[in-house]
Amino acid sequence: MKAPDFEYVRVQSLAAALGQLGAGDDVSLLAGGQSLMASLNLRLSSPRRLIDISRIPEMAGIRLGSSSMSIGALTKHCEIESAPLVRQHLPLLAMAAPHIAHPAIRNRGTIGGSLALADPAAEWPACCLALDAVIEVASLRGVRRLAARDFFLGLYTTALESDEIITSVEFPVPSKGSRSGFSELARRHGDYAMVGLAAQGQWIAGRCMALKLVFFSVSDRPVLAHKAASLLISGEGLKAAQDALQQDIDFSGDDVCSSATRLHLAKVLLERVMIEMENHEVLLQGEGQAA
Amino acid sequence: MSATARISSPLHTIALNVNGTAVTSHVKARVHLIDYLREDLQLNGSHVGCEHGVCGACTVRVDGVAVRGCLMLAVQADGCHVETIEGLTEGGTISDLQEAFVSRNSLQCGFCTAGMLVTCTELLETNPQPSREEIRAAISGNYCRCTGYQAIVDAVDRVARERKAKRGVS
Numbered sequence: 067m068k069a070p071d072f073e074y075v076r077v078q079s080l081a082a083a084l085g086q087l088g089a090g091d092d093v094s095l096l097a098g099g100q101s102l103m104a105s106l107n108l109r110l111s112s113p114r115r116l117i118d119i120s121r122i123p124e125m126a127g128i129r130l131g132s133s134s135m136s137i138g139a140l141t142k143h144c145e146i147e148s149a150p151l152v153r154q155h156l157p158l159l160a161m162a163a164p165h166i167a168h169p170a171i172r173n174r175g176t177i178g179g180s181l182a183l184a185d186p187a188a189e190w191p192a193c194c195l196a197l198d199a200v201i202e203v204a205s206l207r208g209v210r211r212l213a214a215r216d217f218f219l220g221l222y223t224t225a226l227e228s229d230e231i232i233t234s235v236e237f238p239v240p241s242k243g244s245r246s247g248f249s250e251l252a253r254r255h256g257d258y259a260m261v262g263l264a265a266q267g268q269w270i271a272g273r274c275m276a277l278k279l280v281f282f283s284v285s286d287r288p289v290l291a292h293k294a295a296s297l298l299i300s301g302e303g304l305k306a307a308q309d310a311l312q313q314d315i316d317f318s319g320d321d322v323c324s325s326a327t328r329l330h331l332a333k334v335l336l337e338r339v340m341i342e343m344e345n346h347e348v349l350l351q352g353e354g355q356a357a
Numbered sequence: 358m359s360a361t362a363r364i365s366s367p368l369h370t371i372a373l374n375v376n377g378t379a380v381t382s383h384v385k386a387r388v389h390l391i392d393y394l395r396e397d398l399q400l401n402g403s404h405v406g407c408e409h410g411v412c413g414a415c416t417v418r419v420d421g422v423a424v425r426g427c428l429m430l431a432v433q434a435d436g437c438h439v440e441t442i443e444g445l446t447e448g449g450t451i452s453d454l455q456e457a458f459v460s461r462n463s464l465q466c467g468f469c470t471a472g473m474l475v476t477c478t479e480l481l482e483t484n485p486q487p488s489r490e491e492i493r494a495a496i497s498g499n500y501c502r503c504t505g506y507q508a509i510v511d512a513v514d515r516v517a518r519e520r521k522a523k524r525g526v527s
Binding site: 116 | 409422
């Protein structure tokens with residue numbers, strides 16, 4: 067189908083975008099457009115006005131600080147996928163990126179757009195939870211910094227107010243000895259995951275000392291599997307952790323996948339990702355250069 | 358008032374470069390890039406399929422990278438360099454890929470072919486020697502309902518090898 071009629075305005079700065087957003091209701095922000103355009107063409111949304119923020123230079127780019135990396139909201143999936151800085155310091159993001167849709171979509175879709183949409187099957191929200199990211203949002207009222215765990219509230223629902231724009235995401239750079247794992251199952255490469263898992267952990271002397279397991283496409287939002295992670299840290303073993311997933315997650319069922327199938331697939335992914343993390347040290351910083 | 362407003366929905370002036378030619382047009386905001394290319398510029402090589410980014414038939418190049426023509430507004434292409442299958446064909450840079458598609462029967466109805474070629478062009482630029490699995494992953498966003506993909510993978514694989522051999526000689 068074709069998109070309904072709407073007004074269109076392209077802004078060149080964050081200040082101009084915030085001004086537009088504050089000026090009236092029934093407006094949508096257009097960043098990469100890879101979900102919004104589909105939704106317009108399907109007439110699932112019909113805003114009165116689109117504010118095109120895709121060309122605001124100050125909102126794009128990857129910057130490494132002393133202990134964290136900041137990724138501008140308008141940074142495209144393909145830029146995160148190919149950035150050496152990301153591969154070196156935040157390998158989880160580099161592992162997740164190729165799973166996002168298809169190359170032509172990754173060439174335009176943005177990380178800020180993905181977080182704002184909060185699709186429960188999306189990769190970036192899960193990675194943000196696993197990495198303890200902080201999402202920075204701006205409005206005419208000021209700037210707020212929201213922890214990822216407080217940001218995703220439900221199906222396509224976030225803590226973002228209607229006058230706010232995500233400006234950047236800040237990821238603490240994991241320390242030496244950190245390991246990342248990522249996997250998802252889809253019927254076809256690039257399709258929405260039936261179940262996915264983003265994992266970030268800390269190994270010292272071959273022992274797992276800290277672990278975050280974030281499952282996505284299992285419920286109305288990405289979910290931290292606390293109990294399964296704590297069982298793995300305390301050495302109870304994979305089987306115990308797999309059995310605990312049912313307590314950690316209220317698996318949803320739909321016409322793609324029943325809740326029982328999702329639970330089964332989550333167990334499969336947990337095993338795969340844990341084997342990967344146990345066996346493959348992810349090269350970080352100095353270790354990467356030494357190898 | 359509302360009827361008038363709908364009819365007089367403002368046109369946006371865009372200036373872009375399409376297949377090497379500077380173009381200035383007046384477009385409605387709601388028109389996506391692929392409708393603009395096909396209907397305003399009569400570049401019918403790219404196809405309109407699903408219009409929600411799934412099938413890949415409308416894949417074109419914008420500023421040197423493959424994008425879905427249905428997931429970008431024409432007004433957003435203001436100032437951009439757009440290349441369609443017509444431009445890629447005239448440039449001659451993918452004639453080997455096109456010949457391989459023909460000789461390996463990598464198309465039947467041809468609906469997916471323009472988008473498939475644009476996707477494979479980018480794959481071979483960014484990864485000149487892809488494995489068959491990598492080729493399959495790259496074209497996973499381009500539906501072909503005729504060939505079963507095997508022949509397309511064969512053609513891309515063959516061109517990658519031939520280009521490598523050529524590079525080795527020169």
